[in-house]
Amino acid sequence: MTTDPHRKYEIRCPVHGFIQIDDWERQIIDQPAFQRLRRIRQLAFTDLLYPAAMHTRFEHSLGVMHVASLVYDSIVQKSREVLEEHLTYTKEGLDRDRRLVRLAALLHDVGHAPFSHSSEDLFPDRERGGKKFAHDDYSAAIIRTELRSAIEDHPLNENTGFDADNVAALIEGSAAAKRALFWRDLINGQMDADRMDYLIRDSHHIGVQYGKFDLSRLISSVIAIAPDRENSQPRPGIEEGGWHAAEALVLARYFMFTQVYFHKTRVAYDIHLREAMKTLLPGGRFPKPTGTELKEFLKWDDWRVLGLIGKGKAGEHGRRIIERNHYREIHHTPEVCSDKDLRELKAKRISLGNLVVAEEPAKKSWYKTGNTDIPVLSKVRRPQVQPLSRYSMAIEGMKENNQVLLYVDGADSEEAEKRIRKGRQQK
Amino acid sequence: MSDNQSARLATLVALAEKQPRLGRTAVMKLCYFLQTLRKVPLGYRFTLYSYGPFDASVLSDLSSAEALGGVESKTVLYSGGYGYEISPAGRSRSVKSLGSGFIKKHASDLQWVVEQFGNFGSADLELLSTIVYVDRESAQAKARRTPDELAEKVHEVKPHFNQPYVRQKVAQLQELKMLRSLRATSGNR
Numbered sequence: 172m173t174t175d176p177h178r179k180y181e182i183r184c185p186v187h188g189f190i191q192i193d194d195w196e197r198q199i200i201d202q203p204a205f206q207r208l209r210r211i212r213q214l215a216f217t218d219l220l221y222p223a224a225m226h227t228r229f230e231h232s233l234g235v236m237h238v239a240s241l242v243y244d245s246i247v248q249k250s251r252e253v254l255e256e257h258l259t260y261t262k263e264g265l266d267r268d269r270r271l272v273r274l275a276a277l278l279h280d281v282g283h284a285p286f287s288h289s290s291e292d293l294f295p296d297r298e299r300g301g302k303k304f305a306h307d308d309y310s311a312a313i314i315r316t317e318l319r320s321a322i323e324d325h326p327l328n329e330n331t332g333f334d335a336d337n338v339a340a341l342i343e344g345s346a347a348a349k350r351a352l353f354w355r356d357l358i359n360g361q362m363d364a365d366r367m368d369y370l371i372r373d374s375h376h377i378g379v380q381y382g383k384f385d386l387s388r389l390i391s392s393v394i395a396i397a398p399d400r401e402n403s404q405p406r407p408g409i410e411e412g413g414w415h416a417a418e419a420l421v422l423a424r425y426f427m428f429t430q431v432y433f434h435k436t437r438v439a440y441d442i443h444l445r446e447a448m449k450t451l452l453p454g455g456r457f458p459k460p461t462g463t464e465l466k467e468f469l470k471w472d473d474w475r476v477l478g479l480i481g482k483g484k485a486g487e488h489g490r491r492i493i494e495r496n497h498y499r500e501i502h503h504t505p506e507v508c509s510d511k512d513l514r515e516l517k518a519k520r521i522s523l524g525n526l527v528v529a530e531e532p533a534k535k536s537w538y539k540t541g542n543t544d545i546p547v548l549s550k551v552r553r554p555q556v557q558p559l560s561r562y563s564m565a566i567e568g569m570k571e572n573n574q575v576l577l578y579v580d581g582a583d584s585e586e587a588e589k590r591i592r593k594g595r596q597q598k
Numbered sequence: 599m600s601d602n603q604s605a606r607l608a609t610l611v612a613l614a615e616k617q618p619r620l621g622r623t624a625v626m627k628l629c630y631f632l633q634t635l636r637k638v639p640l641g642y643r644f645t646l647y648s649y650g651p652f653d654a655s656v657l658s659d660l661s662s663a664e665a666l667g668g669v670e671s672k673t674v675l676y677s678g679g680y681g682y683e684i685s686p687a688g689r690s691r692s693v694k695s696l697g698s699g700f701i702k703k704h705a706s707d708l709q710w711v712v713e714q715f716g717n718f719g720s721a722d723l724e725l726l727s728t729i730v731y732v733d734r735e736s737a738q739a740k741a742r743r744t745p746d747e748l749a750e751k752v753h754e755v756k757p758h759f760n761q762p763y764v765r766q767k768v769a770q771l772q773e774l775k776m777l778r779s780l781r782a783t784s785g786n787r
Contacts, residue, residue, distance in 0.1 A: 257758045302643050344645025344652075346732045349754040352648040399679035401623065403721035404648045404758050507665065536658040546679075556679045571661040 174198075176326040182233060186372050190237045195325040196277065200233075203469075204317040205281055208232055210472035214373060215286035216440035217431065219495055221377040228280050228287060234372055239276035239357050239364035241390045243269050246407065250395035257398060257405045258350050267331045272354045274322065274333075275341040279358055279365065281318070282309025284457055284468075285476045289441045290448045295456045304460055307359075309468065311339035312460035317469070353395075356407045361538065362393070362417060362545055370423045373431065381426035384419035392416060396546045396556055408546035408556070417545055418563040425537045425569065429506065433533040438576055439497040442529045447485035447492060451476065498528055498578035501587045507570045516575055522594035526587045529578040536571040599696070602641050606659045608697025609640065609708070611668040611690045616712045622671075622682040623649070623720035626656050627727045628711050634730055635776055636707040644731070648755065650724040651731045660684070668693030681720070714774070725759060725767055728752055729777075736779035743779050745772055 180197050181189040192200065199205060208229040217224035247254065247265055254260040260268075283306050284290045294304045314322070319335040322328070340347035341355055348355070357364050367386060374382035392413020395405045409417050431437070449455040457471065458464035480489040491497060502519050504512045520527060538544075544558035560567050579587040599607075613628055614620050620628075630651045632638040644651035663669045667689030674681050694701060701708070715723060732751050736743055743751070749765040756764070771777050 259757050302641060305643070307645075344647060346646060346735055346751055346755050348646075350648075350757050352646060352755055355647050398758060400676065401621070401679055401681040401720050402649065403724050404756060406649065534658075536654070536661055554675050554678050554680060557675065558673065558680055561673055561675075561680070570665055571658060573662065573665075 184230065184234060184237070186234055186368070186375055187237050190233050192233075192236075193327070195327045196236075196273070198325060199274070199277065199318060199321045202318055202321050204313050205229075205232075205278070207469060207472050208281065208283070210474045211283050212286060212473055213369070214377075214431075215289035215437075215444060216492065217377070217434075217437050219440055219492075219497075220434060220436045221379070221431070224373070224377050226372065226376045228283050231369055231372055232277055232280050234368035235279065235364045236273050236277040238367045238386075238390070239272050240269065242357050242364055242367075242393050242407075243272050243354065245390050245393045246395050249393075249410075250405075253395040253397045253405050254353075258353055260350075267333075268351045268354060270331055271333065271337060271341060271351055272357060274338045275354075275358050276364055278314055278318065278338060279310060279342050280306070281313050282306045282311070282460065284309075285448070285471050285473050286444055289444045290457075292445055293448055293452060293455065293457050295459050307343050309460045309465070311343040312465050313469070314339040314342070316465060353405060353407075360407070362389075362407065362409075362420065366420065366424060370420070370427055373427060374423075377431060379427075379431065381430050382423045384423045385416045388413055389416035389420060394548060396548055399556060406546060408548055409559075411547055411549040411552070414547050414559060414562045417547075417559055418566060421538050421559075421563075421566055421569075428533075428535050428537075428572070433535070433572075433574070435500040435503065435576060436497060438531050438533065439500070439529075439578060440492065442498060442531065442578065443488040443491050446488035447480060448476065450486040450489070451479050451484060496581060499581045499584050500576050501527075501579045501584065501591070502577040504573075504575045506572045506574045508573050508575065516577070518594060519577065519591060522590045523577070523579065523587055524590075526579045526583045526590070527577055528580055531576045531578070533572060533574040533576060537569045538566050601697075602639075603659065603662070604696035605700035606640050606642075606697070607663045607666070607668060608694045608701050609638075609704075610656075610660055610663045611686060611694045612701050612708050613712065614669045614684050615686045615690065615694075616708060617716045618685065620684045621720055622657070622660070622684065623723055624716070624718075625660060625684060626650075626652060627723040628715060629653075629656050630727050631711050631715055631730070632704075632707055634734060636704075636710065638704050638707050646728070646731050646755070650727040663693055666693050722767070725752070725756060725764065726771065728755060729764075729768055729771055733771075733777045733779045741779060742781040744782070745769060745780055748777070748780065 174194050176194050178194045180192050184190045209227055211228045213226050213228055213231050214224045296303055315335050322335045322338060336347050341351055370382035392409040394408055394410055396408035398404055458467040479485055480492055504516050544560055546556050547559055547562055548556055629640055629642060630644050633640045633642055642653040642655055644653045664671055667687050669684050670687040671682055671684045674683050729752050733748060745768045749768045753761050753764050
């Protein structure tokens with residue numbers, strides 16, 4: 172079917188209102204590989220404790236594209252000179268890379284496995300280096316294969332001359348993205364459009380306030396900061412007036428992880444899902460992001476998994492999901508463990524013996540200094556550029572979370588508590 | 599803590615001991631060079647940003663090493679901007695002992711990376727590591743390039759460096775036999 176290549180469309184979004192897309196983007200969105208995201212929940216089985224957490228990667232992906240465009244426009248509007256001087260951008264170049272950033276934002280999650288992050292432990296190992304594939308690898312592979320034609324063959328691409336590799340390169344971080352790598356922090360960084368969207372979207376759907384922050388203030392404060400002695404290239408940063416909005420983003424992430432994503436019951440269902448998936452997947456692993464295996468991977472979505480669980484093919488853990496009969500947390504360390512906490516954990520593990528069915532780390536770093544420390548540009552302070560961690564005492568004091576949670580079977584809870592009490596008395 | 603993470607934390611402490619006033623960019627890039635040029639199995643997954651190869655796990659490990667008292671980090675302000683200085687802290691020996699076998703096994707690699715790259719500033723480290731990254735990507739794609747072609751590819755990522763300077767850094771790395779994708783210039787084939 173031929174359509175008007177210049178036609179615009181609007182999609183209703185519960186967070187951002189209307190999201191505008193053009194015909195090119197629509198044709199990409201209409202591809203089966205992208206439509207699959209309608210069948211991948213954003214937060215896996217979080218609905219088993221927050222019942223409304225049923226939203227999908229599909230709406231999140233549209234939201235990330237929308238937010239990335241707003242951030243892009245803010246940077247161009249406020250920092251055009253920096254971009255022209257240090258990255259040799261022209262108007263045409265900026266128009267072209269706006270497109271590129273939109274497409275990369277739209278497609279950054281297209282490689283998610285069923286139930287998003289919860290089943291990523293089952294990605295296969297790479298042939299070299301031993302590390303597992305990540306969902307970015309699947310996204311890049313899908314863009315280069317399933318979505319290549321939709322990206323490259325649209326009439327509007329006559330104006331930009333993209334190939335699918337340009338988009339994939341920006342997502343995976345490769346030299347083929349050329350100077351557009353400057354924008355990669357908008358797709359994958361401490362102040363990226365992904366984070367800005369999911370914190371607010373997840374809060375909205377779940378019905379919590381933890382993930383909310385002043386999105387418009389933050390967007391209107393984002394700029395490009397010129398190179399200095401330590402940084403050879405421009406980097407995204409914020410104007411001084413927006414630092415509290417940036418601080419709120421970091422704190423929102425901390426609250427969402429501690430209150431929602433690392434909630435003890437949610438973590439329990441991540442365990443059950445992972446174990447159920449191990450039973451369902453041939454060899455207990457997802458297919459690789461290459462050749463025919465990639466096609467097999469794309470056949471996996473939440474619907475297929477739920478169907479198999481419903482048919483009783485996912486073993487004990489599938490049954491537990493259906494019956495909402497999850498493992499029970501028996502002990503957790505503080506969010507930031509000391510040596511003493513780790514010793515206590517070890518002692519409890521010994522007291523509990525074979526009652527421990529799972530030990531799950533909830534490791535997360537809330538804010539990272541270094542290249543990714545958000546630079547803040549001041550009109551009055553000297554030096555003019557200082558990191559957000561210098562502005563915010565809250566952020567400066569944030570320590571990496573290295574919490575560990577111990578689980579037992581619900582039927583063993585009483586016995587487990589008894590053993591812990593006994594262990595305490597013996598001490 | 600896994601054995602791999604223990605080894606990584608110990609490596610970070612060892613780097614801080616070997617190179618006084620180590621910056622965060624330097625930590626990132628030295629880890630990249632160790633893993634890529636010396637095959638030290640740190641298990642990081644570096645991808646390319648405009649500031650060169652980067653893996654946020656390096657910074658997470660640095661935070662862990664700091665929390666355990668192996669290193670300390672301070673922000674240093676100077677006219678026009680800021681940087682970081684990392685140095686060994688009170689429990690550095692204890693954190694290093696977590697991966698003592700690994701450190702012993704790779705002692706010569708650690709020494710090598712500090713000798714080769716320890717004295718470069720952050721801008722140069724970003725450029726040198728980007729050259730190695732682009733070179734390895736080319737080699738993996740079985741693309742053979744002349745030094746000038748490789749410099750051109752790097753310049754596309756980092757247009758704020760002037761081309762002769764990029765070519766000079768490619769030549770330096772070539773001299774040290776650290777590049778894999780290079781072929782002779784067409785006249786010499």
